[in-house]
Amino acid sequence: MIEKIKGFRDFYPEDMLVRENLFGTMRKCARLFGFLPIDYPSLELLDLFRTKSGDELLSQTYSFTDKGKREVTLIPEATPSTVRLMGSRKDLPRPVKWYSIPKLWRYEEPQSGRTREHSQFNADIFGDSSPEADAEIIGLACETLESLGLKGSFEVRINHRQIMEKIMNMLGTKDLVAGLNIIDRYRKETRENMLEELTQNLGSSKNAGLLIEFLSDKSKASEIAKTIHKHFPSLDLSELVKGIDETIRILESWGYSNLVFDPATVRGLTYYTGIVFEGFDINGKYRSIFGGGRYDNLTGLISGQDMAAVGFGMGDAVLENLLREKELWVIPRERSRYLIIPMKEETRKYALELAGSLRKSGVDCSTMNNVKSLSNSLKSASSGLYTHAIIVGPKEMETGKVTVRDLSSGNQEEKRMDEIH
RNA sequence: GCCGGGUUGGGGUAGUGGGUAUCCUUGGGGACUGUGGAUCCCCGGACCCGGGUUCAAUUCCCGGACCCGGCCCCA
Structure with missing residues (x-):
């Protein structure tokens, strides 16, 4: 018996029926929001991912040199490929709204909610820098989860990269990227470590303390301005807050709730330029269900043409954990599946004919x-x-009717063939 | 890459430094000849891999693989 590769999963029918339904829901919701499907290779040149990321990410790719001596990799994320497709079709009317459900790979130690191969629902809007586009992206993520029965089970933590940059600069950060990286670990580190690292980064323990107070102040999304003013009264971010407020107002008008302003959500990737967000289960038990944000500069790096872009990714692993916990990981009620049982040898042929016409x-x-x-x-x-x-x-051969037995209830009745569906 | 806990038929388990490795379930076959999705009978199927200790290892020791979880990192 040959073992399967570490961190990869097999799926049997009892799970695939659920997964097909899950992906079906994603596709359905994407279409409801006006997104169209794309797909791209599972294998890309490693350079596609070099552009935007450092050695850290590259060391976690499933990459190798192919027979033509090319450095290639199983794709670790969807965005670069999506941007590459975008860059090759400059004729498309904007905004372009695309979705895909690729398999992605990462060479890391598997753990809860993380495997080496997973599927990820991905959606992006290109060429639209409006707060409305941000709202559509977050709205699609919310709608998908609600369609799966998770309404009320998750919250969306929202923040804005430029807000955080302004605050960090005001507090005197020596290295903005490193600073945001420290903030990204806020919920995993002890307060002491946080204070130490931020003091180092800001060069002031007083400012580090102020920042930590701010980071811990998760508030209703509609009160961003208030929250920021409370912690940093001298800072005027009204222009930035206006946009994010508009996004949140739209989302609330669509009925999506549990939106919070979370200063500790900054996302690890360096390329985000605007709104950033992550979806979490309400108990904070799992890793993020989805995450994303605005990345207006990345298209320029990959395709040579700057374009506004905002998107999210939603992996299947954490989602499955959560759906199982909520007892929503169930085979959907769907069309009937019949087994035709011939009673006697002489009815076998008739059974086959019946199957043929039923199909x-x-x-x-x-x-x-x-x-x-x-x-x-x-x-x-x-x-x-x-x-x-x-x-x-x-008997059935003579009458032309058949006996149909409901296998869950045991009820059965005589039916004509055209009554079966 | 690092740390902890695991690994006995397809699934769930019992047990052991020595003989044909336990039980349940699933699977296959049969009896039973139109409704007991039963019952009975039969069959198949496992000690993760490698090395060491030993007269003898599934059992003890070391290493590896894989699984579960955590760290790092997060796409």
Whole structure:
């Protein structure tokens, strides 16, 4: 027996039926918001990811040199490929709204909610820098989770990169990127470590203390201005706050709740330029369900043409953890699956003919291809693969009707073929 | 890359420095000849891998792989 590769997953029908439904919901929601599907290779030149990231990310790619001596990698994220597609089609009317559900790979130690191969629902809007576009992106993420039955089970933590940059600069940061990186670890570190690292970064323990007070002040999203003013009364960020306020107002008008302003959400990636956000389960038990933000400069780096862009990614692993916890990881109620049971040898051919015509009319069915006692046949039929059994014996052949048995209730009735669906 | 805990048929388990490795379940076959999705009978299937200690290792020791979880990092 050959083992499968570490950190990769097999999926059996009982999970695939749920997963297909999950991805179906994502596609349906994307289309509701006016996004169109794209896809791209699983393998790309490593250079595509060099552009925007440092050695750290590159060391965590599933990469190798191919037979043509090219450095290639299984794609670790969706955005660079999406941007590459965007850059090759300068004829498209904007805004461009695309979604995809690629498999992504990362060479890291697997742990809860993180595997080496996962699927990620990804959506982006290009060429629209408005607060409305930000709202559409976050709204799509929210709508997807709500469609899955998670309304009220998650919150969206929202922040803005430029707000944080202004604050960090005011507090005297010596290294903005490093500073944001420290903030990104806020919920994982002890207060002492935070204070020490931020004091180092800001060169002032007083300012580090002020910043920590601010970081811990998660508030309602509608009160961003108030919260910032409370901590930094001298700072005027009204222009920036205006945009993010508008985004939040739109989201609330669409009925999405549990939006919070969280100064500690900054996202690790360096390329974000505007709004940033992450979705978490309300108990904070899992890693982020989705995350994203505005990255107006990245398209320029990859495609040579600057373009506004905002997007998010939502992985399947954490989502599955959460759905299982909420007992929502269930095979959806769907179309019936019939098993046609021939009672006698002489009815086998009839059973096959029946299957043929049922399929022509769009009914999912299989035939049992051997003849056993009826109780044994029903036992086989009740393995969970089928919702109904169709019993055909000499009697049915004569009358032209069949006996249809509901395998969950045990009820059965005589039906004409055109009554089966 | 680092740290902790695991690993016995497909799934769940019992047990042991020595003989045919336990039980349940699932799977296959049969009896039972149109409704007991039962019952009964039969069959298949496992000690993660490598090295060491030992007369003898599934069992003890070391290493590795994989699984679960944590760190780092987060796309």
